[in-house]
Amino acid sequence: MTDLTQLTQPAHKLSRSSKMSQSLGRLLITIAALVAVWQGLIMLFDLPPYLLPTPLAVLEKLVQRYDVLLYHSWITGQEIILGIALGLSLGMLFALQMLLFKSVKRWLLPVLIASQAVPVFAIAPLLMLWLDYGIASKVAMAAIIIFFPVTTCCYDGLRNTPQGFLDLADTMQASRWQRLRHIQLPAALPALASGIRVAVVIAPIGAVAGEWVGSSAGLGYLMLQTNARMMIDEMFAALFILSMLSVALYFTTDYLLKKLIPWDL
């Protein structure tokens, strides 16, 4: 008798690989369309290179100045990754504190909400003053900007554990710690994953904004410098790398989260 699962498996693999090639195809077509529109705008309105360089000029800069671009990308990349790590750690810690200690929640929650009323850009100069022009102030900016979404998503996940799971844990005489470790924390992971997806999208904004306010390296710094010197093609090259960095970060994170947290509640 033929095992049906054996018959369906290759079909499943085929459909997965065909899905991947379809996605790749869509991506290439989108990029080609954007480049065509870009080139078309330049030709249609006869735009000078200092307003909008051609895609080819930007590509040339990417090749010629790869060492400079790579150096500044490395700096910004570090700021983003460290900022995400710090913001995630703090966000999860705050969410846990609010879940475990009701009195802490009563004090922290209003402060947390009020902190969102202060624009991160407005406190950037202060961070430069307190943490210097190095990487620390940009890491802090990225961490601050992701702190709120991470905290709220994680806290929502923690306090919305399905009641049935908690009842089951109670009938099994679970301690508060065991309940948190084996039920509430894993149950909060899908919600936390949503927070992480938002975080990886907005963390680069915090890092680059920090570089704009005061820095000596990084893609934001490079964009400011090249803009001031009318090296618009290089500025676009830096912008292109920044966009690619953000997109790659999002899709990598999304892929990993789907692999690591394949369930939903």
Add this chain to the structure above:
Amino acid sequence: MRGAGISISIENASLQYHQATTPTLQGCTLHIPARQWTCLLGRSGSGKTTLLRYLAGLLVDQVSWQGTLIISDGQPLNGRIAYMAQQDLLLPWLSVVDNVCLSYRLSGQTITPDIQQQAQHLLEQVGLAAQCQSLPQTLSGGMRQRVALARTLMQDKPLVLMDEPFSALDAVARHKLQSLSFELLKDKTVVLITHDPQEAVRLADALYILNGSPAQAQAIAVPEDLPPRALSAAAAQIQQHIFQVLGQDYD
């Protein structure tokens, strides 16, 4: 856990939620015999689940209780209960075998090879040995409830409280799981909440309908043959009687 098992007698009990203005149960008297199946029927909101949750110790801070609750061995129920709900409550991040061993994890015990082997044996009994490393979301509804049954058996508690565990299954899967549960839980004192008179008549050693508002327990005589019963004229007659009693509560 072998032995005489535990029976529970509830006499003239009243139960009221702290926020409610009227009691959910009042003057409720029923006897849950040891190592037998007691089925509770009643319309939605009649207080069946409330009573079960109270026995499970899940309503400690939420209700006030008056009346007598006598446990045959005089020991508290705390820690001697296994609970099986309508949803299988399998943790989606744990494999089937890890779900079966959940009570050990939650009590902070290390899962030893002996415990793993015991879980594997129970999974064999419920016909899911091959799926032991699968995640619950890859299983059908009937398979998931069988894993929940194995988890309940793994706890090995003398009292098993079941809140409509078969209601979400199709007729054939339900019938099979009823038979399997009855066979595997034969040493336990079981309280089963159900909306299905046929299920109640098939499985019950003792049968009560919670009706009225506030609800009281009305004992219903069951056929003389032993459960699980085949459909018979006597069983059909009792089912008809149950429908009539339940129908009064809807009027």
